[in-house]
Amino acid sequence: MRSLKFIVPFVLFLVLAAFFAVGLQRDPREIPSPFIDKPAPPFKLQQLHDAAKPFAPEDMKGRVWMLNVWASWCVSCRVEHPLLVEMSKRNIVPIVGLNYKDQREAGVQWLTRFGNPYVLSAYDLDGRVGIDYGVYGVPETFVIDKQGVVRYKQIGPITPEALEKKILPLLKKLQA
């Protein structure tokens, strides 16, 4: 009974310490996306390079694809851009760009300058599609499966680590 007096606070302390330890490992900027395992929201937008051609996510039904939100004003988009170019060169997965709140000419110029990894880019001038996809920190990347269901979301630039450990294995699994 006497020893309980010492054990109880000690156990409580350990529990608290464990909570803090876990909490400190987490990135508060990464918010669990409510889109995982839900159908990708539908939209219909002009293409960046050709205003006459529309694009809708249904066009990609039956294929595993990636939706990458980018903009010419977005600095950290440049960080991940070489990775995307490399992925498209190796034909790993079709990448569709969502050009978010950008000037059309600026966007086109940016792609000419840094390379265009996208099969096409949809042009989201007023950012409404961005809102529908819960975009809050460009760049963001969604992996969407053959049924049009969102399976993964990367917030911020794709890191080589995330690509290696999460995205590539997932793509392999989905494409199988």
Next chain:
Amino acid sequence: MRTLLAILALAFASAAFAQSGAAGPANPDPMVEQRMKVLAEELRCLVCQNQTIADSNASLAIDLRNQIRGQITAGRSDGEIRDYMVQRYGDFVLYKPPFQVNTIALWVAPLALLVTGVIVFLIVVRRRRAQPPLPGASPRRAEIEKLLDGP
């Protein structure tokens, strides 16, 4: 002096410009603005996480304020607008977290802690009361009282 005035005028002008740019197109109907403000104050801006959508000047917050205005004009209820935000950004956008399975600890823990505290306090008080006076205290007490009372 003249340059100073010019600089001051410019400073004020730019401040005014910044203000009008940040506010976005307000709705002429004050009721809509009022409801928008109340709603925006309970929603978190995801770009700058410790500000509400009402306080933040991030471009996403401005877009979302316009989104709320548009939906109010379209006749949506406050609940519907809140659901619209949660669907897109998750429960995290709500400054008042909902009461559901994964937030039970959040809501119940303070009350549980308070009740435990009161119970522990009562037990301790009871035990002290029930304790007999310390043995050996009484003979000394008489002695002390004698001393205190003086000659």
